Amino acid sequence: xxxxxxxxxxxxxxxxxxxxxxxxxxxxxxxxxxxxxxxxxxxxxxxxxxxxxxxxxxxxxxxxxxxxxxxxxxxxxxxxxxxxxxxxxxxxxxxxxxxxxxxxxxxxxxxxxxxxxxxxxxxxxxxxxxx
Numbered sequence: 482x483x484x485x486x487x488x489x490x491x492x493x494x495x496x497x498x499x500x501x502x503x504x505x506x507x508x509x510x511x512x513x514x515x516x517x518x519x520x521x522x523x524x525x526x527x528x529x530x531x532x533x534x535x536x537x538x539x540x541x542x543x544x545x546x547x548x549x550x551x552x553x554x555x556x557x558x559x560x561x562x563x564x565x566x567x568x569x570x571x572x573x574x575x576x577x578x579x580x581x582x583x584x585x586x587x588x589x590x591x592x593x594x595x596x597x598x599x600x601x602x603x604x605x606x607x608x609x610x611x612x
Contacts (some may be wrong), residue, residue: 498581501574508567508574523553 526542534542 498578501577504570507575508570520556523549525549 503549527544530539530542
């Protein structure tokens with residue numbers, strides 16, 4: 482059993498896993514950094530505009546709102562771009578690790594197929610030698 486465990490452990494591409502670890506950790510940290518933070522609500526002047534507000538003042542207040550909302554939209558776009566990059570990096574790492582697992586499965590299946598065959602050949606050779 483110990484030899485089988487060592488054989489399986491030797492098939493794991495540890496160098497690939499070690500190479501991917503720092504980027505996985507950084508991606509997880511950046512995902513967790515923004516997880517609990519709630520953005521401050523955007524404050525606008527819409528509540529300050531009433532029917533009695535002069536038109537020029539209302540237009541100025543609405544222009545200020547547009548500027549504030551554009552800034553908020555820009556921030557959201559930047560956050561979305563960062564999230565997209567993070568998801569792409571995690572997907573690439575997941576693909577690499579999935580390929581490594583697939584290789585391990587193929588190697589393990591091959592080992593489990595060839596081991597009984599090798600044992601049968603060895604047993605037959607021993608039987609013939611002792612006969």
